[in-house]
Amino acid sequence: MAGDTHARLLERASTGTPALAVWRPGRQLRFGYRDTRQSGYRAARTRAREAGFKPVERRVGGRAVATTATTALFAVAEPVDADDARSGIGARYDRAVAAVQRALDDLGIDATRGEPEAAYCPGDHSLRADAKLAGLAQRVTASGALVSGVLPVADRDELADVLAAVYDRLDYPFDPASVGTVADAGGDDRFDRVAGALTDRLSGVPETSDESVEVLWPE
Numbered sequence: 304m305a306g307d308t309h310a311r312l313l314e315r316a317s318t319g320t321p322a323l324a325v326w327r328p329g330r331q332l333r334f335g336y337r338d339t340r341q342s343g344y345r346a347a348r349t350r351a352r353e354a355g356f357k358p359v360e361r362r363v364g365g366r367a368v369a370t371t372a373t374t375a376l377f378a379v380a381e382p383v384d385a386d387d388a389r390s391g392i393g394a395r396y397d398r399a400v401a402a403v404q405r406a407l408d409d410l411g412i413d414a415t416r417g418e419p420e421a422a423y424c425p426g427d428h429s430l431r432a433d434a435k436l437a438g439l440a441q442r443v444t445a446s447g448a449l450v451s452g453v454l455p456v457a458d459r460d461e462l463a464d465v466l467a468a469v470y471d472r473l474d475y476p477f478d479p480a481s482v483g484t485v486a487d488a489g490g491d492d493r494f495d496r497v498a499g500a501l502t503d504r505l506s507g508v509p510e511t512s513d514e515s516v517e518v519l520w521p522e
Contacts, residue, residue: 312380316447321509378451381509421478434483
């Protein structure tokens with residue numbers, strides 16, 4: 304679903320209308336392009352299936368990420384200047400990370416920027432409350448700029464277990480204790496509250512003057 308959702312968001316952005324979505328992906332092991340180049344990739348896919356996680360390949364992001372029905376995926380797209388499409392990447396990251404941080408605060412979590420050592424899908428645009436809570440990635444196309452991310456809400460043990468098996472096959476460093484969730488951080492883990500907080504805060508990410516942000520999901 305993520306690929307279709309990202310495409311819909313970018314399609315709206317191409318018309319000049321910013322758009323966002325927050326949704327549940329289900330039980331998936333979402334591999335990045337670099338993972339597919341690893342010698343242990345096929346074995347990693349097999350381990351994901353054995354654990355009940357559907358292997359999928361995503362176009363945005365770095366290393367493998369696991370999700371369940373309690374995980375929130377989020378994405379926001381905004382128009383870009385076709386003549387200078389890659390300008391503003393850092394500013395978009397900063398606005399999006401700050402928005403997710405405020406959403407976590409709304410849920411009762413005092414999150415800070417950064418992530419622990421040997422975290423899954425390591426990157427510079429993450430949030431933590433001891434363990435890693437959220438990571439963000441960005442893709443820029445002629446249609447628009449898309450910032451997306453993942454926020455595990457519950458099921459910490461399941462996520463940590465499958466990631467440990469997959470990262471072992473991919474020969475990546477990984478500490479299962481680095482996996483955090485909204486529930487384990489003591490936040491409000493009702494999915495509708497999580498989706499609502501993310502939607503409210505992410506709607507302020509695009510820098511627009513006249514156009515409001517179209518919410519594709521939740522509806």
